[in-house]
Amino acid sequence: MKKVQGYDSFQRMNYLYQISKYIVDKNPALSSYYGNLIVNVAKKNVLKIHPEIKRQICKKCKCMLVHKTSASMKIKNKNKSKIIEWTCHTCGMKKILPTYKDRDNTVWLERPEAVVEIIS
Ligand SMILES: [Zn+2]
Known part of the structure; x- marks a missing residue:
């Protein structure tokens, strides 16, 4: 099986994102803690956070x-x-997030042409 660079980190970020989102209505401080971990894992391994996830994280406190x-x-x-x-x-x-009337409101990474290869 072919592995992507940063495969384990992406899995970890995915897991952290899920708990962070799950916990947010019960404990926002804990959600911030997990949000911070996501950002730190991405920074440490020089990985990009998916824009869909990045949009949901507060810039300041990293809360969902x-x-x-x-x-x-x-x-x-x-x-x-x-x-x-x-x-x-x-x-x-x-x-603040912009909206576009004529263009679809997606960044390049989310468009189909951005997908080079799917590795399962
Ligand atoms: Zn905040």
């Missing part, structure tokens, strides 16, 4: 952002385009 639980989400108008504003309930940090 879940609407109406640990954060609130608002859609606002800015310069004729819409933005999504996340406010973290744990630390109060605001995170």
